[in-house]
Amino acid sequence: MPNDETRYINKVFMAGALPLMKVIATDDPLINKLYTLLRINAVYQVSAKTGGKGKEAVHFIVEDGVWEVHQGVYTGRKRISGELAFSSMEKMNAFMKGDFSQLPFFKIRSLPKFALFMMVLLKMSSVLTATEIPEDEKTQLLTIKCFFYLLSTGISALNKMGNPKVSEWVKKSPDRCYQFEVIGYPDLAAYLHVGNGQSKAGKGLYPRSDPFFTMAFDCPVSALMILMGKGDMFKMTANRQLIMKGGPEFGVQLSEYMFYIQELAM
Numbered sequence: 001m002p003n004d005e006t007r008y009i010n011k012v013f014m015a016g017a018l019p020l021m022k023v024i025a026t027d028d029p030l031i032n033k034l035y036t037l038l039r040i041n042a043v044y045q046v047s048a049k050t051g052g053k054g055k056e057a058v059h060f061i062v063e064d065g066v067w068e069v070h071q072g073v074y075t076g077r078k079r080i081s082g083e084l085a086f087s088s089m090e091k092m093n094a095f096m097k098g099d100f101s102q103l104p105f106f107k108i109r110s111l112p113k114f115a116l117f118m119m120v121l122l123k124m125s126s127v128l129t130a131t132e133i134p135e136d137e138k139t140q141l142l143t144i145k146c147f148f149y150l151l152s153t154g155i156s157a158l159n160k161m162g163n164p165k166v167s168e169w170v171k172k173s174p175d176r177c178y179q180f181e182v183i184g185y186p187d188l189a190a191y192l193h194v195g196n197g198q199s200k201a202g203k204g205l206y207p208r209s210d211p212f213f214t215m216a217f218d219c220p221v222s223a224l225m226i227l228m229g230k231g232d233m234f235k236m237t238a239n240r241q242l243i244m245k246g247g248p249e250f251g252v253q254l255s256e257y258m259f260y261i262q263e264l265a266m
Contacts, residue, residue, distance in 0.1 A: 001051040002089045008163055009264045010048060010056060010089040013096045015071060016154035017128060017265060018046055018058050020146045022067040024124045027142050031120055035065035042081035042113045045074050046104075048092040056089070060117075082114030083107040084121075097266065098129060128265070133224045140220040141188060147227045148180040148190035152201040154261040155192055159199040166257060171197045176212035178254050181205065182223050183216055183243075213246030215254060229262075 002010070025031050034040075040062050047057035059074040060067055074080060084104040086092035094102040108114045127143050128150070134140050158166040175195035182188050191206040192199065217223035222241040225231030233255065236242040244251040 006089050006093060007161070008158060009093045011157050011161055012150075012154045012261060012264045013093065014046075014048075014056055014058050015157035016150045016261070017096065017124070019069040019153070020124050020128075020149060021060065021120045022069050023142070023146055023149065024127070025062075025067050025120050027145070028120075028123060029138075031116075031123065032065075034116060034119075035062065035067075037065075039064045040113060040116065042110070042117070043074060043076070043078050044117045045080050045083040046086075046092075047073065047083065048086040048089045050089060079109055080107065081110045082117050096125075098125075131228070133221060133228060133230070137220065140224060141185065144182060144185075144220055144223050144227065145188045145190075148188060149201075149203060150265065151258050151261050152180065152190040152192040154265070155257050156194075156199040156201040158261075159194070159197075165260060167197070169253070169257070170194045170199050177206045177209075178250075179206050179211040179214040181214060181216050182220055183218055185220065188223075211245075213244070213250040213254065215251060216243040216245055217241065218243065 025035055041064065042062045043059065044062070045057055045059040047055050049055050055073060057073040059070050059072070059080075061070065061076075062068075083106075085107055086095065086104045091102040092104070095104065106114070124146070127139075127146050130143065134143060155166055159170045173194050173196075177191055177193045179189060179191040186205050189203075189205045191202050191211060193202065193206070217226070218241050222231070222236060226233060226236065226242060231241070233242060237244060237248070
């Protein structure tokens, strides 16, 4: 059976990283054009055995080029067009971190549709593993959106599975909303609503009220400097490149969990 660390890493990939394939398929102009012009209809799945007969999975249902993401094993009537089936969580985690010697079993019913799926997966991987800030603004915005979604969803997913590092913080927290945003780019924003042991990640600006705390960046490059570990948080705060809307001590707390998710996923 996989140990706790393996399970936490796998959950970040299943619940946080792989769902970003929908973002890639929607926001990348070339990939979106291929899926929509060809009006692709497909079912894709990524799965990993957990030991015994257990299996963790995330699946995607594509209808006329539009993606939906669902956690769990696909049980519908349509045949799966393509699946990456890993024999263990350990192998999936290694593969997702770039060790391509740990290949899954490829279940392919439609080679053209599977090729398109792999195009999306590889694009998502290249966005999350980039080590330099992209020069192209569209790629910068796509990268930020993916990171914001990964961080908020990853923190919430770990809380729900009882990760002690995250769940203790959420359990002690009153009802609060934390938000990530780049000023002037509301479509990039993501938020995390926590309190009394419960958590929920969301996309876009928090709709109900002003967030308890917002980690805001003055421009896309500033956001990427922090997200990619290239900027000093204290200097950037002093220069107003990073704006803590709320007590700075809460920014320190949020940063701790941000970096924890990145540590698990990278």
